[in-house]
Amino acid sequence: MENRSPYIVNAPSISIIMLKVLLALIPGIILYVYVFGLGVIINILLASITVVLTESAILTIRKLPIKPFILDGSGLVAAWLLALSIPSIAPWWIIVLGTILCIIFGKHLYGGLGYNLFNPAMVGYAILLISFPSIMTHWQTPSNLMIVDASWLDQIKVIFNSNLLSKKTLDAMTSATPLDYIKTQLSLNQPLAMIQHDKIFGFVSGRGLELINLGYLAGGLYMLKEKIISWHLPVAFLTTLFFSAWLFNFFAPDTFASPLFHVMSGGSILCAFFIITDPVSGPTTPRGKIYFGTAIALLVLIIRLFGGYPEGIAFAVLLLNICVPLIDSLTQPRIFGHR
Amino acid sequence: MQLNNFFKFNGGVQPEENKTLSTGLPIARLPIPKKLILPLRQHVGQVAKLKVKPGDQVLKGQMIAEADGSVSAAIHAPTSGKVIKISQEIIPHPSGLPDFCITIEPDFKDTWIEKKPILWKKIDRTQLIEAFIKSGIVGLGGAVFPAHMKLRIRQTQPISTLVINAAECEPFITCDDILMRERADEIIQGALITQTILGAKKCVVGIENNKIEAYEALKKAAQETSIEIRVVPTLYPSGDAKRLIYLLMGIETPNDKRSTDLGIQVFNVATVAAIYRYLELGEPSISRIVTITGAVKTPQNFEVLFGTPLSDLIDAAGGSLTKQKKFIMGGPMMGFDLPSIDVPVTKAMNCVIESSPELFPAPKPVMPCIRCARCADACPVNLQPQELYWFSKSSQLEKAREYNLFDCIECGCCSYVCPSNIPLVQFYRYAKSEIIAQDKSKEAANTARERNEFRLARIEREKKERAERHAQKALGAQDKEGQDEKKSTIAAAMERVKQNQQENIKN
Ligand code: SF4
Ligand code: SF4
Numbered sequence: 001m002e003n004r005s006p007y008i009v010n011a012p013s014i015s016i017i018m019l020k021v022l023l024a025l026i027p028g029i030i031l032y033v034y035v036f037g038l039g040v041i042i043n044i045l046l047a048s049i050t051v052v053l054t055e056s057a058i059l060t061i062r063k064l065p066i067k068p069f070i071l072d073g074s075g076l077v078a079a080w081l082l083a084l085s086i087p088s089i090a091p092w093w094i095i096v097l098g099t100i101l102c103i104i105f106g107k108h109l110y111g112g113l114g115y116n117l118f119n120p121a122m123v124g125y126a127i128l129l130i131s132f133p134s135i136m137t138h139w140q141t142p143s144n145l146m147i148v149d150a151s152w153l154d155q156i157k158v159i160f161n162s163n164l165l166s167k168k169t170l171d172a173m174t175s176a177t178p179l180d181y182i183k184t185q186l187s188l189n190q191p192l193a194m195i196q197h198d199k200i201f202g203f204v205s206g207r208g209l210e211l212i213n214l215g216y217l218a219g220g221l222y223m224l225k226e227k228i229i230s231w232h233l234p235v236a237f238l239t240t241l242f243f244s245a246w247l248f249n250f251f252a253p254d255t256f257a258s259p260l261f262h263v264m265s266g267g268s269i270l271c272a273f274f275i276i277t278d279p280v281s282g283p284t285t286p287r288g289k290i291y292f293g294t295a296i297a298l299l300v301l302i303i304r305l306f307g308g309y310p311e312g313i314a315f316a317v318l319l320l321n322i323c324v325p326l327i328d329s330l331t332q333p334r335i336f337g338h339r
Numbered sequence: 340m341q342l343n344n345f346f347k348f349n350g351g352v353q354p355e356e357n358k359t360l361s362t363g364l365p366i367a368r369l370p371i372p373k374k375l376i377l378p379l380r381q382h383v384g385q386v387a388k389l390k391v392k393p394g395d396q397v398l399k400g401q402m403i404a405e406a407d408g409s410v411s412a413a414i415h416a417p418t419s420g421k422v423i424k425i426s427q428e429i430i431p432h433p434s435g436l437p438d439f440c441i442t443i444e445p446d447f448k449d450t451w452i453e454k455k456p457i458l459w460k461k462i463d464r465t466q467l468i469e470a471f472i473k474s475g476i477v478g479l480g481g482a483v484f485p486a487h488m489k490l491r492i493r494q495t496q497p498i499s500t501l502v503i504n505a506a507e508c509e510p511f512i513t514c515d516d517i518l519m520r521e522r523a524d525e526i527i528q529g530a531l532i533t534q535t536i537l538g539a540k541k542c543v544v545g546i547e548n549n550k551i552e553a554y555e556a557l558k559k560a561a562q563e564t565s566i567e568i569r570v571v572p573t574l575y576p577s578g579d580a581k582r583l584i585y586l587l588m589g590i591e592t593p594n595d596k597r598s599t600d601l602g603i604q605v606f607n608v609a610t611v612a613a614i615y616r617y618l619e620l621g622e623p624s625i626s627r628i629v630t631i632t633g634a635v636k637t638p639q640n641f642e643v644l645f646g647t648p649l650s651d652l653i654d655a656a657g658g659s660l661t662k663q664k665k666f667i668m669g670g671p672m673m674g675f676d677l678p679s680i681d682v683p684v685t686k687a688m689n690c691v692i693e694s695s696p697e698l699f700p701a702p703k704p705v706m707p708c709i710r711c712a713r714c715a716d717a718c719p720v721n722l723q724p725q726e727l728y729w730f731s732k733s734s735q736l737e738k739a740r741e742y743n744l745f746d747c748i749e750c751g752c753c754s755y756v757c758p759s760n761i762p763l764v765q766f767y768r769y770a771k772s773e774i775i776a777q778d779k780s781k782e783a784a785n786t787a788r789e790r791n792e793f794r795l796a797r798i799e800r801e802k803k804e805r806a807e808r809h810a811q812k813a814l815g816a817q818d819k820e821g822q823d824e825k826k827s828t829i830a831a832a833m834e835r836v837k838q839n840q841q842e843n844i845k846n
Contacts, residue, residue, distance in 0.1 A: 003433045003675040003676070003765070003768065004675075004676070004702065004762065004765065005667075005669075005671065005672060005673050005674050005675060005751055005764065006671060006672045006673070006751030006754050006755050006764065007667065007671040007672075007674070007694070007698075007699040008354055008355075008510070008671045008672070008699060008755065009702075009703075009754065009755055009756075009757070009760065010352070010354060010755060010756065011713065011755070011756045011757055011758045011760075012758055013703070013758055013760075014706055014709060014758050014759060016758075017711070017758055068704060068706065072706065074709070112707070113706070113707050113709065114706075114707030114708050114709050114710070114759075115707065230712075230716075279709050279710045279711040279712065280709050280710050282710070284710050284712040284715060284723065284725060284726075285712075285715070285723065328726075332723065332742075333715075333721050333723075334721065335594065335720060335721050335722060335743050335746055336348065336349070336581070336585075336591060336594075336719065336720045336721050336746070337581065337591050337592055337593045337594040337596075337720075337746070338593070338594050338743070338746075339593070
């Protein structure tokens with residue numbers, strides 16, 4: 001006779017967990033729209049449609065039930081994260097292609113939900129960045145900094161057919177991100193203080209960008225409260241990023257930006273709460289999570305300061321994903337009654 | 340109710356208690372049923388040895404089967420009547436397999452055998468243990484380990500602390516709760532006796548903070564004694580002995596030791612009450628309190644004679660409310676499906692829950708593990724259930740063992756919190772039984788191999804000896820002949836020996 005105890009469960013379903021992750025992204029997305037306009041919404045929509053279609057197709061080929069594996073929402077989370085990671089003025093096929101790559105190479109090639117070794121969103125992102133470096137580093141200018149007014153229609157145009165726009169509008173719409181800007185200006189031997197006087201800088205990091213990051217932070221805190229993620233990863237990542245950036249900044253304030261700048265720039269907050277917290281590709285032990293977050297933060301900072309790319313989150317995450325089995329096996333917690 | 344200082348173990352869960360369901364009414368006594376079916380094994384260890392045969396008249400409290408060896412327990416007739424058969428019957432066990440039972444037809448006179456209280460203060464330890472072997476008392480918390488084994492321990496290991504387990508952490512179960520409310524004196528007296536027998540300096544009762552009335556009753560009963568009543572949080576599985584010891588004293592029992600190695604012995608409240616009744620009143624273990632709850636009409640606690648068919652208990656609780664008539668023995672976290680309502684009430688049966696789709700919905704479809712580690716956060720042993728699951732599922736049994744599968748207490752906390760609805764504990768049970776089976780067959784193979792090697796060696800030795808004898812003889816017979824011939828004979832004999840040996844190897 002089968003013994004099926006426990007007879008009771010009290011667990012949120014995977015769908016609910018993923019839904020809450022999506023929900024936690026909403027404040028950041030709203031602020032994104034506020035700062036940059038509707039482009040990002042188009043990207044999210046494109047990504048969502050692509051992910052549902054691609055996954056349905058793959059699940060059919062793999063002869064797996066479609067409904068539970070679409071409704072689990074994990075595909076949507078990866079797609080949204082990818083959509084939020086790419087420039088919002090990238091042409092439409094970038095996000096479509098990226099999402100397809102992310103689902104195929106990041107998820108189903110390894111066996112689908114639960115089996116992926118790498119963070120799917122970061123796989124998609126890394127392939128895009130290597131294949132289309134120029135598109136992937138042309139970011140949008142925050143609306144309130146644009147010299148020429150670009151309407152929401154222009155945003156749609158730039159995504160679907162940028163030929164419809166005048167060169168002037170196009171130029172006005174793109175600008176370097178603060179991380180990028182500092183990197184190029186430093187190579188021109190400009191002192192940091194001067195560089196940071198540029199209008200693209202706000203209170204602590206990029207103007208507008210810092211606001212979006214605050215939105216992500218709010219979402220992250222919500223997930224902590226809802227116990228969707230544990231504190232280990234974001235805390236390890238953010239404190240390491242902060243203190244290592246502080247160390248550089250302390251010894252060479254003219255070349256290295258402030259710790260707060262690093263924490264509030266690029267994808268730091270998104271990374272801390274939404275990307276490295278992907279359970280499947282991350283470590284499971286509490287200590288392992290701390291090592292994982294710490295190592296990624298160090299790598300991110302090194303790539304930002306000395307690497308060829310302005311932002312290094314994707315590579316840092318993918319690199320550490322490989323180490324997860326090792327980290328897990330080395331950080332097994334002490335079992336009750338064991339020494 | 341003030342929580343005492345406690346040491347929190349990792350994880351644990353707080354499922355809905357559903358205890359008030361069955362605590363509304365006092366303990367009721369179930370009338371003597373038409374027949375009593377008494378399994379010969381209601382305890383951990385050896386099957387009890389029969390002392391009656393069909394047709395025998397028995398009195399209430401008469402021993403009908405005796406403990407066979409030290410790890411075994413006696414069985415007594417719960418009422419007077421006639422033994423009508425000894426046969427295989429279906430019993431309440433997760434295996435669902437039938438086992439040997441004595442069936443008694445009561446005469447409804449309920450005549451006691453002469454009760455002989457035991458002057459336990461006057462007799463020496465050996466006599467006392469002897470007496471306990473005849474008591475039939477086993478751990479009534481569900482572990483059903485013979486009590487005399489637990490009392491005897493002092494001979495090898497001094498006991499400093501007696502812990503009385505009053506946690507009753509599983510949802511739905513209230514048999515200990517109600518016993519404490521109504522018979523706190525018996526429990527405290529039993530605890531004091533047990534403490535004295537064990538020679539323990541201290542006696543601590545650990546009770547969860549959801550049993551206020553029981554706590555008050557115990558507190559009152561223990562007023563004049565040195566027994567300490569300590570309140571622990573309502574956190575499943577606080578009633579697990581090693582977890583309870585940790586909650587109370589912050590002592591982790593090492594995985595390869597028993598708590599007695601640390602001088603701590605644990606008894607359940609119902610068990611010490613039974614010890615009291617046996618020593619002071621001369622009543623052996625013939626009944627227990629059983630919670631019947633869930634989808635029955637009037638959930639409550641009954642004092643039930645062992646051997647009473649479950650169907651009688653269900654009727655006494657007003658009957659079942661569902662069509663499915665599915666019953667679970669134990670709590671919803673660690674219990675199991677009963678094979679039939681004809682099974683008898685046994686010493687292990689603390690609770691029977693009538694299942695219903697509302698109470699215990701069918702399990703949801705299983706999804707892949709997403710490595711969310713919720714299970715690890717909930718595991719009171721601090722294991723990594725997701726790894727154990729992975730190894731069990733992929734039959735990497737050595738790995739599972741390496742990740743301490745055998746430390747798993749099958750409490751179910753991991754499954755309880757798993758978003759992917761994975762029946763983790765079932766995988767662990769499977770993996771454990773596989774490993775044990777493998778170990779057994781390996782052992783068997785080893786002994787077989789050793790035996791075979793021994794046999795081969797013997798044959799070889801005999802052949803060799805024979806060949807040597809031949810060679811000697813040949814040597815002796817041809818002694819007078821020429822040296823050359825002698826040499827060649829020796830050579831030939833040696834050759835034969837060699838051949839023999841080679842044949843042996845081929846064999
Ligand atoms: S709770 Fe379930 S899904 Fe989460 S890690 Fe454990 S087994 Fe996997
Ligand atoms: S059943 Fe085993 S693995 Fe699961 S929580 Fe309990 S002890 Fe841990």
